Amino acid sequence: MAWFLVPGVAISQEQGSSPPPDLAGRPYSIRAWVSVDPGARMGPATARDLVDDWLELARRFVGSSWQIELQDGEGPLRGRTPADLVEEAVAPRVDGAEKGWFLRIEPSGSGGGYTLVGREFDATTLQFGPLYRQPAPFPGDAPRSLFELSRRVFSPIAEIERTEGGVELLVQGASLPGPDPVGRVVVPGTVFRPYYVFLGPKNSVREIRSIPFTYLHVEDVNGPTARCEVVSGLRRPLPKQVAGRYRLVALGITPADVPTRFRFVAGEGDRQHPAAGYVLTARGIRDRVVTEVGTTDREGRVSLPPRFSDDLVVLRLMAGGVEPLREFPVLPGETAEEREVPVEPRPEAVALEFRLKALQDEVVDLIARRGVLEARLDSRASGQAWDEVKRLLDEYLRLTPRREFEDRLARLTEDARRDQAELGVPILTRTAQSELAEVRALVERYLDDEAYNAYLEAYRQSQQQAGAPDSSGSSNLVARSPSAPPAVAPRGGSQPANLPPESTAPDAPPPPAPGRGTGVPAPEPASKPKAQSGTSIPF
Structure with missing residues (x-):
């Protein structure tokens, strides 16, 4: 998706409302639903003890940053798995809170223990997070596995403040004291996705737009403020000239163990067709070593395997191995959905x-x-x-x-x-x-x-x-000049047309006898071409 820009017109930035002064000190209001798959063979009492132990671990390691409200019943998970949830069924139940957590206990495929599944719904951006799976092979350690799953599911929210060298984030809950480092809301290396939240009358949310192929990579954290590097496939990912009243927010993301899928297409409208046979390469945002990921199939599809990278990578689609058609960053495992990427073939x-x-x-x-x-x-x-x-x-x-x-x-x-x-x-x-x-x-x-x-x-x-x-x-021996083509001797003559006349100097003395003298010294060329460092010559 794209956003509405007005090029060449200076529109005052009506950033809906300033972030509340207590944003950094405000905890996250989280509504959680936990359901148990019948195949897990877990009774109500065991499930209740597991959840109580999980909440105790959250209080011990995270502290007041998470205000978890455990909901009765299965709620939106009745008859569904977390993967089947849709916004229409979830948003009304999360209204009034900032996060919705949907956790499910399923039987383990290996025959022992459980598999814990969960995902988050963010009420600010109306975005579902990816689906996370956490193994719990030992039933007695299931509360710790559920706590680890909740850490992966959780995505912090922040307000974006533009600066000269990049952006800074005012992260919600970052000023709250944490009892343990594992409970920190934001740390260096955290990745955020920016969103425009356009506002209507009385600060109602009119529209939410993501900024495509744009990420904020946290480099340093100073109290509630996180300084970020903007990594984007766009020239101006965060312009100031945006029409309308809006909030510029960022949502943290954690990669899941799912493949990252793309479909590249060329052309527009009725002439759109798959971009087949192009090579996709990847490199780190600070690494120049390029790795070939794969080649688009006849439908233009290619995917990154699960756990391809835990950090941002830059993908480049190459035509013929020489011409880049599209370059953009991505966080592998960000979503399991297939993303369509338009490209412009350049055969000429x-x-x-x-x-x-x-x-x-x-x-x-x-x-x-x-x-x-x-x-x-x-x-x-x-x-x-x-x-x-x-x-x-x-x-x-x-x-x-x-x-x-x-x-x-x-x-x-x-x-x-x-x-x-x-x-x-x-x-x-x-x-x-x-x-x-x-x-x-x-x-x-x-x-x-x-x-x-x-x-x-x-x-x-x-x-x-x-x-x-x-x-x-x-012979054909003539002096050659880089500014003129070489001369060619006429076929019938004995000397090329542009050969300098022979010297008229007096006869030279006879050469010395063998072993008596040094003979004619070997002249050295004025300058001899040599391969120098810093060139692409392979020898």
């Missing part, structure tokens, strides 16, 4: 990125081949094997020149811009532009011809000093 952008990946592979392969040739040239020049140097220079010259890659990049960019303007679809996306910049940087950084030109000059000097004719004139 994916096609462009695949071409860029192929071009990048060509560039990396060429860098590796040039590196091998330069290492051999260095070895042959150091050993004065100038015939081998000439052969290697000929092989180097036959490699794809830098100019060709620059032209291909320019054509890809121009074609993408034209198609994007004509089709009106995103092609030069952020990912595509990043790929373009990366390939361009590889070409500019590693495909210069300084090493080739340096070895070519060394070869020519060696021929002049040896008094031998410059055999480079009868």
